[in-house]
Amino acid sequence: MAEKVLSTRKRHRIAVAWAQDANTISAIDQSVKNGIADAIIIGQPEKISTVCHQNGINPGKFLIINSENERLAAETAIGMVLSGEADIVMKGLVSTDIFLKSVMDKNQGLMKPDAVLSYVAVIEIPEYHKLLFVTDTAVIPYPGLNQKVAMTAYAIEMAGKFGIVNPKIALIGASEKGSRHFQYSSDYAEIKKMGTAGKFGNCIIDGPLDLYLACDRKSVEIKGVSTPVAGDADILVFPSLESCNPFYKSLMLFGRGEMAGLLSGTLKPVVLMSRSESEISKYYCIALACLMA
Amino acid sequence: MVLKSLNDLRTIVAGGPVKKLVVAAAQDQHSMGAVVKAWKDKVIEPILVGDKDSILNISGENNYDITGVSIVHEPDIEMATQLAVKMVNNHQGDILMKGKVGTSTLLKCILNKEWGLRTGKLLSHFALFEVDTYPKVIAVTDVAMNISPNLQDKIAIINNSVGCLMKLGYQMPKVAVLGAVEMVNENMEATLDAALLSKMNQRDQIRNCIIDGPLAFDNAVSLESAKHKGIRSEVAGDTDLLLMPDIEVGNVLYKSLVFFAKARVAAVILGARVPIVLTSRSDSEQAKFDSILLSAAASR
Numbered sequence: 073m074a075e076k077v078l079s080t081r082k083r084h085r086i087a088v089a090w091a092q093d094a095n096t097i098s099a100i101d102q103s104v105k106n107g108i109a110d111a112i113i114i115g116q117p118e119k120i121s122t123v124c125h126q127n128g129i130n131p132g133k134f135l136i137i138n139s140e141n142e143r144l145a146a147e148t149a150i151g152m153v154l155s156g157e158a159d160i161v162m163k164g165l166v167s168t169d170i171f172l173k174s175v176m177d178k179n180q181g182l183m184k185p186d187a188v189l190s191y192v193a194v195i196e197i198p199e200y201h202k203l204l205f206v207t208d209t210a211v212i213p214y215p216g217l218n219q220k221v222a223m224t225a226y227a228i229e230m231a232g233k234f235g236i237v238n239p240k241i242a243l244i245g246a247s248e249k250g251s252r253h254f255q256y257s258s259d260y261a262e263i264k265k266m267g268t269a270g271k272f273g274n275c276i277i278d279g280p281l282d283l284y285l286a287c288d289r290k291s292v293e294i295k296g297v298s299t300p301v302a303g304d305a306d307i308l309v310f311p312s313l314e315s316c317n318p319f320y321k322s323l324m325l326f327g328r329g330e331m332a333g334l335l336s337g338t339l340k341p342v343v344l345m346s347r348s349e350s351e352i353s354k355y356y357c358i359a360l361a362c363l364m365a
Numbered sequence: 366m367v368l369k370s371l372n373d374l375r376t377i378v379a380g381g382p383v384k385k386l387v388v389a390a391a392q393d394q395h396s397m398g399a400v401v402k403a404w405k406d407k408v409i410e411p412i413l414v415g416d417k418d419s420i421l422n423i424s425g426e427n428n429y430d431i432t433g434v435s436i437v438h439e440p441d442i443e444m445a446t447q448l449a450v451k452m453v454n455n456h457q458g459d460i461l462m463k464g465k466v467g468t469s470t471l472l473k474c475i476l477n478k479e480w481g482l483r484t485g486k487l488l489s490h491f492a493l494f495e496v497d498t499y500p501k502v503i504a505v506t507d508v509a510m511n512i513s514p515n516l517q518d519k520i521a522i523i524n525n526s527v528g529c530l531m532k533l534g535y536q537m538p539k540v541a542v543l544g545a546v547e548m549v550n551e552n553m554e555a556t557l558d559a560a561l562l563s564k565m566n567q568r569d570q571i572r573n574c575i576i577d578g579p580l581a582f583d584n585a586v587s588l589e590s591a592k593h594k595g596i597r598s599e600v601a602g603d604t605d606l607l608l609m610p611d612i613e614v615g616n617v618l619y620k621s622l623v624f625f626a627k628a629r630v631a632a633v634i635l636g637a638r639v640p641i642v643l644t645s646r647s648d649s650e651q652a653k654f655d656s657i658l659l660s661a662a663a664s665r
Contacts, residue, residue, distance in 0.1 A: 095593075197625050199624065199625045199626075199627060200625065213545065213550075213552060213553055244617065245613070246612050246613045246616035246617070247616070253512050253513070254613065282616060282617075282620060283616075283617055283620035283621060283624065284620055284624065284647060287624060287625075288624055291647050294646060294647050295646070295647065310617075311613060312545075312613065312614075313545040314544070314545045314553070314555060314610055314611075314613070314614050315613050315614040315617045315618075316545075317545040317546075317581060317582065318543060318545070318581070318582035318614060318617075318618050319617050319618065319621050321581065321582035321583045322582055322618055322621045322622060322625070322626065323621060323625055323626075324583070325498060325499075325582070325583060325586055325587055325590075326496045326498045326499060326586075326621075326622060326625075326626035326628070327498075327621070327625040327626040328498065329625075346583075347593045347594065348583050348584070348587070348589070348590035348593040348594060
């Protein structure tokens, strides 16, 4: 993953909303150091300087713009991207609610017209033979059909940026059997039809599939289930945030995974990451935004 | 006591009498190897109920020496299952194990009102995972039995699991109720249940454990994550038992731990008169053996 996300050569300008914590500032600092980004930090200049000094970072390398509160900082950062002064927006210490409200604002927001806001993460796991694109790890609690369709398309788009053509997409369920117990069954049937009709371009879609049938070739043999994904999935679409969130976290914490993730459905890349991600994952998130910009 | 490894189960089992494991429709390629190994290792004493010829054929083909193992001949799968359940009901066995019988047939027999193994408790699935990225064994429930448990069901599932952990030597195990987020969110029922379960625990309505939730997966198992988020909790980062909101979440997590985190796993069905071993074809030989080991430890 490092290879791919860091292959971006152009320096991009990142506007960071309310970056007043060591966590965010260190991640930005690393991106600036590595030459993939220039950073504009929006917040309280004194606070920002203090945090920089405490962490041995020279605040002079950032353009700092004064802002009174987190909401205004988010609006300013988004405004800079809209006006072309920056290429990427990143959430600092702003609460996620406030930040997303600003992103989704009808007039001064950053959404593509009528787009679904979602999240795609790309994960590198030692035990898997390739990168895994996973959605939605962060935003939509219970996606309906339209949202699942959008999630699928976003993941395909991101995989494409990594050079993956004709990706294999597994629509994840508790078992490969359709069941009235599981509401996703009918949505998945629809999405498969759309896939066959070419709505998503070149790709292979199947589901519901359990995680083994999606990712473990041996299980496919043992179970004798016939699926074109056949344990070789590039993309996993989950039925809910409830299942996707612990899944990706189990990969990070127990499976030694590293991830990069981005909001989807926005006009320009928006970096939104959890404070508890590892340093390297945070850096990958910024690098991924540069790749997608 | 807290289990550091599934091997610790051996110590627990070694401390007591050898338990009798009754296998329903034992002519089963997929379970017999683990049963024979557990018998050789003195974890259990098997009673194989099923088609004697097939049982002998399978053991012959696989070079299992089962000389001295008691076999109860009943060629019909459903009848053999009934017989196995009835034997346990008559105290002739301490553990029941699924052989070549469908899960639904087995459950139907277990739940039979006259000669089944009902206790009035909900049946629930309980699994122990050992991963080298977590400092102790972590229990997860329910990843396989209850599709979408309501609050009452979740209380029953916790009680079943805590009861089992206590038999394994735990005192006041730490229970994390899993959510997609660690905040109570009125649109996410799992987080509301989690908050209620925590409060019921504080008020001694659910005993013998410390419950906190909702906790997201990261703050349940990583103290560092919990600190980042500013969560004050006795359970965060030190979870012994992780309660799943439903089977959809549990199934994915179970498979993620086994496949991506290379976890060693043992599982058992709780809530019946005796522990029930119900492994699937795709479980490894080791997982099947460890499940027998867990059920022997849990039947004390």
